[in-house]
Amino acid sequence: MFAGFYEEIHEEFREVVREFVTREVAPRYKEWDQNHMIDRSMWLAAAENGLLGLAVGEENGGMGLSDYRFRMILDEELARADALGVALALHLHDDWVLPAVLQFATAEQQQAWLPRFMDGSFVSSVAFTEPGAGSDLRAVRTKAVKDDDGGWILNGQKTFIGNGVSGDGALVLARTDGSEPRERGSETSFSLFLVEKQGNPGYQPGRQLEKMGLKASDTAELFFSEVKIPAENLIGEEGRGLEYAKAILPQGRLGVATSAVAVTAEVLRQTISYVGEREAFGHSVREFQHTRFQLAELQVRLEAAERYVAAAVERFNAGELDLVAASKVKLWASEQAKSSVDACLQLHGGYGYILEYPVAQAYLAVRLLTIFGGTSEILKETIAGDLPG
Structure with a gap:
């Protein structure tokens, strides 16, 4: 970027990022690209260097780096190393899922989940897109219905999901108003859930999709069959997911x-x-x-x-x-x-x-x-x- 855009503190952060990329990413990126999968070691190393969940506040153990210039430095240094697949994987985690938790989750939810976003133990996906729906979120067919325990049962399919195979969970947009999937939903037809893979045998990644590029970042279909979601995994209020x-x-x-x-x-x-x-x-x-x-x-x-x-x-x-x-x-x-x-x-x-x-x-x-x-x-x-x- 042009002179004067970054301040001294940003350039100090760049030194940390560049050292991390040089040591942990550049030597192994070609292997990840060939394997179509980024090793979990990258996420753990990023966590050790404080590079995950930059915007998480100090009250939840983060650094509170909400200035987006810090996030841009990650992009620049990964581009410099020709490691664009890592950049995409990190964006999915930090720019799509994390903001939903920071903005709409309760204090209790944040205390439970944010440390996992930062320590590399919970790699996340954003699961909005579906076959036949694309960018039309009102056409989402995935459905969640309440069970007798106050939780939810999730059924449906998502596609083009980054971190879909390697991830530990997904931010899922699902229809919760009981409307028919063939109908385009209303503004209040959908809710957001943070759904974890562990302990949910019905949460199954499908085949990994063969992409033109960015192959180190895995992309897959996701299938949900009778997946149990605890009540506390609803993000915000029911019906406000869209x-x-x-x-x-x-x-x-x-x-x-x-x-x-x-x-x-x-x-x-x-x-x-x-x-x-x-x-x-x-x-x-x-x-x-x-x-x-x-x-x-x-x-x-x-x-x-x-x-x-x-x-x-x-x-x-x-x-x-x-x-x-x-x-x-x-x-x-x-x-x-x-x-x-x-x-x-x-x-x-x-x-x-x-x-x-x-x-x-x-x-x-x-x-x-x-x-x-x-x-x-x-x-x-x-x-x-x-x-x-």
């Missing part, structure tokens, strides 16, 4: 935007270095006017995206980033990342198409960013609905 899901979207979408900028910046840095070393027709590729002009344009686009994301982070830190603003910054940053990384791959020529080159891995990774957290089309609908007139 409201809560919408409330955590700004942070989730901001996380996608910051990831997009971090990846773009690193790929552009690598590309500038590459074209300076690569020769064609007796000259470095960087000497050609077309290359210089393209790099100049990519640099301007990156700086514009950085400034936009920085402004969104400032609004988030002030508690003022709403859904429309978060949708705008995610739309811009993710689409720019997709086109910029594509241009950088082109500048690598044939080598850009070889998977051992980071630019090829980044190309596959950024393709998710215009889909994950709300497709660009959904974001445009949200933005259009707020237009004046």
Whole structure:
């Protein structure tokens, strides 16, 4: 990011993150990517270094680092190590599930769960998306009904769930008003639950889905068959699940935007270095006017995206980033990342198409960013609905 955005305390934090990434992630990332699974050792090491649950307050044993600039440093250092699958796994845990617990769980629930979010013993997933529903959360069919003990019985299926195999539990959006699954639910048809895998034989990950990129971060279907949920695992109030899901979207979408900028910046840095070393027709590729002009344009686009994301982070830190603003910054940053990384791959020529080159891995990774957290089309609908007139 640009000069002046980070303060000294952030750069001190960066030293901790960089040392962690160098020691625990970079040497093993290729193995995780090949195995399509991040070892639990990564989560435990991240916990030991205080890198999980940054926003958890001191009253629950955390550091209370709610300034999102700290979270961005994780993205930047993981991008620098070409470990984008780890970045995605951490975002799911810290930007999608944790905010729901911090904002809507009771004090007793927070005391029980937050230490596990921070010590690496509870890796979480966000389980909203379903086959046939996609981004339309009112079409969710997964159903929870009350049992005789005051708890709930959960049945249904989710798909495209990050950390779905490796995770220990999921934040699940389920229909709780007794309406028929074939109907689109109302605003009060759904509730949120934190559902644990351990002790629930009906909680079964399905097949691991084969993705284009980000393979180190496992993605799977989840199946729930007569899964018992204790009453205390209901997040907030019954019937407000859709409201809560919408409330955590700004942070989730901001996380996608910051990831997009971090990846773009690193790929552009690598590309500038590459074209300076690569020769064609007796000259470095960087000497050609077309290359210089393209790099100049990519640099301007990156700086514009950085400034936009920085402004969104400032609004988030002030508690003022709403859904429309978060949708705008995610739309811009993710689409720019997709086109910029594509241009950088082109500048690598044939080598850009070889998977051992980071630019090829980044190309596959950024393709998710215009889909994950709300497709660009959904974001445009949200933005259009707020237009004046």
